[in-house]
Amino acid sequence: MYLVALLGNCTILFVIKTTSILHEPQYIFLSMLAATDVGLSLSTLPTVLKFFLLNHREIEFHSCLAQMFFIHTFSSMESAILLAMAFDRFVAICDPLHYTVVLTPPRIIGIGLIAVFRGVLLMVPLPILLKRLPFCKGVILSHCYCYHPDVMKLACGSVRVNIVYGLSLVLCCFAIDSIFIVISYILILKTVLGVTSGDGQLKALNTCVSHIFTVFIFYVPLIVLALIHRFGTFTSPLLHVTMANLFLFLTPVLNPLVYSLKTKQIRLAMHKILKSKANFM
Known part of the structure; x- marks a missing residue:
């Protein structure tokens, strides 16, 4: 699973970087998503490998806090990038004439930097607040990895501040991002339904399918896992483990597969690269 995630996302990054026709906002945001998935996979790689391959079931406290910080930071970044991709589809479908004017290279870079800085700045207090307990x-x-609600429950002291800050993060990051994603697609759907041509409607919606699927596989496990930790005191440990693994491992594995299979331009670029390699050999 790790090999598929790392190889798939690195392939997406390589294809977009080496193919000039893919240097467009839609694919630049996709490369950001792939880079985030690589970071998310690498943040859990040491612990999971030790757990499953070496049967080493212990982790040092500070290492646990560091891993927790990177997991939540990359998760926040992924949520922000999914919102940026929804905005990209909104502009492309609802205001195509101003697409290149709105999503200029400096603005795309700015969006990427905002996603990074937001993730880092909001997640820095998590290990600091836990370290005092x-x-x-x-x-x-x-x-098999350090997740903030899970680590927080193991403290012997009062975690009221941690709970309040954790809920604030959920609202500020994931809830707001998901709400704006939903609003974007409501406006997209309204615009698409106004198109008289059935082929035009299908073509417009087809450009959003991959992103909608990615949003679904990212937010559904995240929401279920949050509800389990908040209200599922008597839920099965198997459900805890299953949803935790789906949240962290499913998205990095499926994203490159979905976009490489569904996006025609990426398929053609990959075929061209493979064909040139074969001719060279």
Whole structure:
């Protein structure tokens, strides 16, 4: 699974970088998504490999906090990039004449930097707030990686501040991003339904299918996992593990597969690169 995620996302990055016709806002945002998925996969790689290959079931406290920070930072970045991709589709479909004017290279870079800085700045307090708490010896995590709600439950002291800040992050990052994504697609759907041609409607919606699927596989496990940690005191441990693995591992694996299979330009670019390599050999 790790190999598929890393190889797939690195392939997407390589194809977009080496193909000049893909140097457009839609594919630049896709490359940002792929880079984020690589970072998310690498943030859990050491722990998961030790857990499954070496049967090493312990993690040092500070290493756990560092891993938790990177997991939540990259998750926040991915949410922001999914919002940027929704905005890209909104402009392309609802205001195509101003597409190149609105999404200029400096603005695209600015959006990417905002996603990075927002993730870093909002997630820095998480390990700081946890580090001040006392932890009992021999505590056991529910997952094979360090996830903030899971680590927080293992503290021996009061975690009220941590809970409030965690809920604030959910609202400020993921809730707001998802709301604006939904609004974007409501406006897109309204514009598409106003097109008289059935072929035109189908073509417009077809450009959004990959992104809608990506949003679905990112937010659904995230929402379910958050609800389990908040209200699922008596839920099965198997459900905890399943949703945690889906949240962290499903998106990086499926994103490159979905976009390489569904996006014609990427398929053609990959075929061209493979054909040139074969001719060279």
